[in-house]
Amino acid sequence: MPVYKAPVEDTLFVLYDVLNMENYGNLPGFSDAPRDLVEAVLNEGAKLCEEVLQPLNVVGDTIGCHRNDDGSVTTPPGFKAAYEQYREGGWLALSADPDYGGQGLPVVLNAAIGEFLSSSNLAWAMYPGLTQGAMAALHVHANDEIKRTYLPKMASGVWTGTMNLTEPHCGTDLGLLRTKAVPQGDGSYKISGQKIFISAGEHDMSENIVHLVLARIEGAPAGTKGISLFVVPKFLPDADGNAGSRNPVSCGKIEEKMGIHGNSTCVMNYDEATGWLVGQENKGLPAMFVMMNEARLSVGLQGLSQSEVAYQNAVTYAKDRLQGRSLSGPKAPDKPADPIIVHPDVRRTLMTMRAVNEAGRALVLWTALQADVHHRSEDAAEKQKADDHMGLMTPVVKGVLTDLGFDNAVKAQQLYGGHGYINEWGMGQFVRDARITMIYEGANGIQALDLVGRKLGANGGRAVMSFFGEVGAFCSQNKDDAALAPFIGSLSKGLKDLQAATMWFMQNAMAKPDNAGAGSTPYMHLFGLVAMGYMWAKMAKAANLKLANGANGTEERMNAKLGVARFFFEQMMPETAAHLARITAGADSMMALPADAF
Incomplete structure (x- = not known):
C-alpha cells in the first residue's frame, strides 16, 4: 500500500529561507x-492529506465514479465525507476574497x-481545485450581482465549480465551438450544446455545481472573436x-479514462439551460483564460505532486528491497543481499526525481508568490513585473513539470521492478x-508553442x-562565493545556452x-532546466547560510540539499547544450518527408 508524508519542512525552507x-x-x-x-496551516493541511485523503486514493482508483439511471453521479466511498471535512475546515476559502467569505491569505x-x-489524492483534489479556478474567473470578470450570488457559496464549498470548453469536434481550436446562447430579453440566455471531458461535471459532493461555459451568441462573429462566457x-x-x-x-455519460478514476469526467448536455453572461459579449476567451491560467499552474503542480509521492514510495522500497551486492563490497554483510539503494543506478534514479521535485516546488511557489504581488501590490511596476513572470512561467511550469512528473512516476515504477507492474x-x-497532466489544460506541445510563439515576443520581449537579467545578476553577485562557484558556473553556462536559443529563434523563426x-519543446525544457537551476542555486545559497549560522538542528537536511544541488548541476544541467543543439538544427530534417511517407 502506498504511503505519503507532506513535505512541510521543505516547503517552509523554500518560503522563508529561499523566497523570504x-x-x-x-x-x-x-x-x-x-x-x-x-x-500551523501547513501542518493541519498535511494531517488532512496524510490521514484522510491519501487512504482514499486507491479507493477512488479501484471503484471510481458511477453514473446512475437518473443522470446523477455517485463518487467513490469516502469522497463525500472527506469533502465535507475539507469544507468545514474552510480550506476552499483559504486565499479567497474576504468580501465574499474568503480568508484572504496568500495565494502562495x-x-x-x-x-x-x-x-495525497489527485482525483479528489480536482473537485475543489476547479472550484477555485472558477471563482478566480468570476472574481475578475463577473458583475457584482453574479459575484454576490455565486462566490460566497463557492468559497464556503457548499457549491462547486467547473470549466466547460471542449466539444467533440473542438479541442485546442476553440474557434470551432458550436454551443449556442440565445438571449431571452430578461438578461439571461438559453444555452444549448454538448461539452466533453468536463472534470467534476456531475457529482454528489456539493449542493450545486456552477458551470462556466463557453458558447456563441446567435449572430456572433465566427472564430474565437465570437465566443462568450x-x-x-x-x-x-x-x-x-x-x-x-x-x-x-445533465451528465450524458462518464468518460472511461486511463487514470484519475475518482474524478467524474463527464459528457455534459445543455438543453436550453439558463445561463448568464460573464463579462462582455464575444469576450469570453479572456475571461476563461483567467481560469485556464490558474488551471495550468495547478496542473504543473499536479505533475510535481505525482513525482513527489512516487519518489517517496520508491525511496521506501529501495531501502527495504534486498537484491545483489554493492559493487564496492557488501554494505549489509549480516543479510543475504544489500538493499538496492546501494546501487549507483538506483541512486541516479532517486536523485533525478528528488532534484526535479525540490526545484519544481521552489519554482511553483516562486510563481505563486508573483501572483500575490500582481493581485495585491499597489506598485504598478511590481504588478507588471509579477504579471510578466506569471505569463512567461505558466507554460514552463505546466509543460516541464508534467513531462518530468510523468517521467519520474515511470522511473519509480521501474525501480520497483516486477512489483511496479502489480497493482497492489x-x-x-x-x-x-x-x-x-501532460494532456489537459492545453497539451504540452501547445504549451511549448505558446512559450515560443507568444510569450517570448510579448511586449518586446x-x-x-527580465528573467535573463535576474538570473544573470544572481550569477554576477555570487561568482566570488567559493562555496557556490561550481553551481554558479553551471547555471551561467545554462543561461548562455538559453539566451543563444532565444536569439536563434529571433534570427530564424x-x-x-x-x-x-520544431524547436519549441526542446526550448521549453531548456528554459525549465535554467529556471530549476536558478532555484537550485538560490536554495544552495540559503542552505550554506543556514549552515554558517549554526543550522539550528537542520544540518542533515541542509547538507542533503547541497548534495542534491551538486547532482543537479553535474548530471542534469548539462542537458541545456543538447537542447540548444536540437533547436539550432532547425526544421529541415523534421519536415523533409512528405506525409505519405509516414
Whole structure:
C-alpha cells in the first residue's frame, strides 16, 4: 500500500529561507499570515492529506465514479465525507476574497496546500481545485450581482465549480465551438450544446455545481472573436440565493479514462439551460483564460505532486528491497543481499526525481508568490513585473513539470521492478494519474508553442529579458562565493545556452515559422532546466547560510540539499547544450518527408 508524508519542512525552507516570504508583509493578507500561522496551516493541511485523503486514493482508483439511471453521479466511498471535512475546515476559502467569505491569505500558501492535496489524492483534489479556478474567473470578470450570488457559496464549498470548453469536434481550436446562447430579453440566455471531458461535471459532493461555459451568441462573429462566457448552474438560485429548481444541464455519460478514476469526467448536455453572461459579449476567451491560467499552474503542480509521492514510495522500497551486492563490497554483510539503494543506478534514479521535485516546488511557489504581488501590490511596476513572470512561467511550469512528473512516476515504477507492474504496490496508479497532466489544460506541445510563439515576443520581449537579467545578476553577485562557484558556473553556462536559443529563434523563426515549431519543446525544457537551476542555486545559497549560522538542528537536511544541488548541476544541467543543439538544427530534417511517407 502506498504511503505519503507532506513535505512541510521543505516547503517552509523554500518560503522563508529561499523566497523570504516575511519580506512581503506590506501586501494585504501577508500581515495576517505570520510564520507560526503558516506552519500551523501547513501542518493541519498535511494531517488532512496524510490521514484522510491519501487512504482514499486507491479507493477512488479501484471503484471510481458511477453514473446512475437518473443522470446523477455517485463518487467513490469516502469522497463525500472527506469533502465535507475539507469544507468545514474552510480550506476552499483559504486565499479567497474576504468580501465574499474568503480568508484572504496568500495565494502562495494555497499553492503549498494544493501540492499536498494532489500528492495525497489527485482525483479528489480536482473537485475543489476547479472550484477555485472558477471563482478566480468570476472574481475578475463577473458583475457584482453574479459575484454576490455565486462566490460566497463557492468559497464556503457548499457549491462547486467547473470549466466547460471542449466539444467533440473542438479541442485546442476553440474557434470551432458550436454551443449556442440565445438571449431571452430578461438578461439571461438559453444555452444549448454538448461539452466533453468536463472534470467534476456531475457529482454528489456539493449542493450545486456552477458551470462556466463557453458558447456563441446567435449572430456572433465566427472564430474565437465570437465566443462568450456564461455561468450556468446545475440548480437555479432561488430568491434567497439557495439552490432552487433544476436547470436542464445533465451528465450524458462518464468518460472511461486511463487514470484519475475518482474524478467524474463527464459528457455534459445543455438543453436550453439558463445561463448568464460573464463579462462582455464575444469576450469570453479572456475571461476563461483567467481560469485556464490558474488551471495550468495547478496542473504543473499536479505533475510535481505525482513525482513527489512516487519518489517517496520508491525511496521506501529501495531501502527495504534486498537484491545483489554493492559493487564496492557488501554494505549489509549480516543479510543475504544489500538493499538496492546501494546501487549507483538506483541512486541516479532517486536523485533525478528528488532534484526535479525540490526545484519544481521552489519554482511553483516562486510563481505563486508573483501572483500575490500582481493581485495585491499597489506598485504598478511590481504588478507588471509579477504579471510578466506569471505569463512567461505558466507554460514552463505546466509543460516541464508534467513531462518530468510523468517521467519520474515511470522511473519509480521501474525501480520497483516486477512489483511496479502489480497493482497492489500502487505505482501503476501514479503513472496513469500523472499521464493526463501532460494532456489537459492545453497539451504540452501547445504549451511549448505558446512559450515560443507568444510569450517570448510579448511586449518586446520584456518578460524574458527580465528573467535573463535576474538570473544573470544572481550569477554576477555570487561568482566570488567559493562555496557556490561550481553551481554558479553551471547555471551561467545554462543561461548562455538559453539566451543563444532565444536569439536563434529571433534570427530564424520569423522567415521560417517551422523552425519555431520544431524547436519549441526542446526550448521549453531548456528554459525549465535554467529556471530549476536558478532555484537550485538560490536554495544552495540559503542552505550554506543556514549552515554558517549554526543550522539550528537542520544540518542533515541542509547538507542533503547541497548534495542534491551538486547532482543537479553535474548530471542534469548539462542537458541545456543538447537542447540548444536540437533547436539550432532547425526544421529541415523534421519536415523533409512528405506525409505519405509516414
